[in-house]
Amino acid sequence: MKNYLVTGGAGFIGANFVKYLLKKHKDIQIIVLDDLTYAGNLGTIKEDLKDPRLVFVKGDIKNPKVVNGIFEKYPIDFVVNFAAESHVDRSIENPQVFLETNILGTQNLLDIAKKHWSTGKDENGYPTYKDGVKYLQVSTDEVYGSLGASGYFTETTPLDPRSPYSASKTGADLIVKAYGETYKMPINITRCSNNYGPYHFPEKLIPLIIKNILEGKKLPVYGDGSNIRDWLYVEDHCKAIDTVVLNGKTGEVYNVGGHNEKKNIDIVKLTISTIRKLLEENKEYKKALKKPGDDISWINDDLITYVKDRLGHDQRYAIDPNKITTELGWYPETKFEDGIVKTIRWYLENQDWVEEVTSGDYQKYYQEMYGNR
Numbered sequence: 269m270k271n272y273l274v275t276g277g278a279g280f281i282g283a284n285f286v287k288y289l290l291k292k293h294k295d296i297q298i299i300v301l302d303d304l305t306y307a308g309n310l311g312t313i314k315e316d317l318k319d320p321r322l323v324f325v326k327g328d329i330k331n332p333k334v335v336n337g338i339f340e341k342y343p344i345d346f347v348v349n350f351a352a353e354s355h356v357d358r359s360i361e362n363p364q365v366f367l368e369t370n371i372l373g374t375q376n377l378l379d380i381a382k383k384h385w386s387t388g389k390d391e392n393g394y395p396t397y398k399d400g401v402k403y404l405q406v407s408t409d410e411v412y413g414s415l416g417a418s419g420y421f422t423e424t425t426p427l428d429p430r431s432p433y434s435a436s437k438t439g440a441d442l443i444v445k446a447y448g449e450t451y452k453m454p455i456n457i458t459r460c461s462n463n464y465g466p467y468h469f470p471e472k473l474i475p476l477i478i479k480n481i482l483e484g485k486k487l488p489v490y491g492d493g494s495n496i497r498d499w500l501y502v503e504d505h506c507k508a509i510d511t512v513v514l515n516g517k518t519g520e521v522y523n524v525g526g527h528n529e530k531k532n533i534d535i536v537k538l539t540i541s542t543i544r545k546l547l548e549e550n551k552e553y554k555k556a557l558k559k560p561g562d563d564i565s566w567i568n569d570d571l572i573t574y575v576k577d578r579l580g581h582d583q584r585y586a587i588d589p590n591k592i593t594t595e596l597g598w599y600p601e602t603k604f605e606d607g608i609v610k611t612i613r614w615y616l617e618n619q620d621w622v623e624e625v626t627s628g629d630y631q632k633y634y635q636e637m638y639g640n641r
């Protein structure tokens with residue numbers, strides 16, 4: 269029986285990972301630690317919490333008392349750290365919380381895991397550890413910076429973060445690596461490209477575009493829409509993390525991506541045409557529309573509005589996933605054309621979730637941050 273501490277398990281990828289683990293493995297115990305910031309929502313895992321293998325703890329990864337308490341109560345084997353401030357636009361407005369959560373939170377988790385996992389010292393003074401334990405840091409391709417028209421990020425690409433968000437994730441990666449070297453802690457780092465899928469908070473491109481279409485609002489595209497992201501269905505990311513937790517070689521970094529580069533403008537246009545097609549195919553889905561009426565001809569590319577570009581907007585990300593594929597046998601299973609339809613269907617069928625997660629300060633924040641665009 270393995271005991272997982274999954275931080276950020278009420279957020280987008282963390283919650284999908286919890287669902288994945290519960291389906292995939294029988295003999296496990298999962299402790300989710302999440303502070304339920306604006307991006308975390310207990311409703312996302314409420315069905316899963318009926319499973320006795322899952323326990324939820326509300327708390328901050330920076331809080332030593334809370335993290336210690338978990339390690340004292342449960343014999344944690346694996347820490348999988350998803351908890352983070354994750355939105356680049358917010359990091360441009362308020363970098364401090366990104367540094368605090370993403371760097372200091374990571375260091376606190378490492379310190380406490382080290383304390384509880386240590387079994388003594390070897391002849392050179394390095395700590396020794398309980399068998400089979402591992403700390404996995406969920407990182408991002410953004411630590412590598414921005415690419416030009418060609419090339420890919422590999423695990424040896426120099427780190428070159430360009431936003432406060434990516435700088436904070438890079439700081440976290442470096443402290444994880446440092447604990448791996450200095451204290452020989454059993455660590456791995458995964459660096460994944462852009463995820464999409466169910467439970468994605470509607471401040472990120474794809475769920476925001478879906479939400480705005482359903483509300484009959486304009487669709488903001490930054491700059492000229494030519495920036496490129498490399499999209500991966502969230503379940504494929506979860507499978508990659510599970511693979512690295514169980515089989516990753518200690519100390520190694522693994523890039524995760526599905527060779528699926530798309531320009532933002534193409535993502536937006538595809539989302540518009542797919543929603544329209546689904547609404548035409550299934551009248552039930554029209555219930556998700558906030559703009560009344562049977563005529564949906566207004567769902568077209570005229571909804572697109574080009575807005576002021578993001579400061580320091582990275583032009584292109586593209587992951588080379590060769591290492592995780594050849595060494596660990598991971599490969600993405602969901603084709604983008606299928607994943608985007610599954611995702612849009614999920615939003616059409618789960619408007620209650622969207623309303624729940626946007627019922628707090630969402631409108632106020634959105635207005636203050638972006639005005640009436």
Ligand code: NAD
Pocket residue numbers: 275276277278279280281282301302303304305306307308309327328329330349350351352353354355369373406407408409437459460461462463464469
């Ligand atoms: P998210 O913003 O949806 O979720 C983050 C979760 O962390 C939330 O549930 C939030 O409540 C929790 N959290 C925030 N601060 C906390 C704190 N101090 N203590 C405890 N919990 C806290 O993020 P996401 O998109 O699910 O991303 C998860 C992780 O994956 C992040 O580390 C992110 O950097 C990384 N990542 C994301 C993507 C992507 O495309 N979304 C791609 C690669 C890597």
Ligand code: DAU
Pocket residue numbers: 354355356357407408409410460461462463471472473474476488489490495496497532578585
């Ligand atoms: O690459 C992995 C990263 O992907 C993760 O580390 C981050 O946590 C995650 O948020 C995501 O970062 P991005 O900045 O790429 O995602 P976002 O959805 O914010 O933006 C995707 C692209 O779309 C980006 O080029 C900016 C653009 N965009 C975004 C929004 C919100 C728009 O054109 N309009 C928008 O309204």
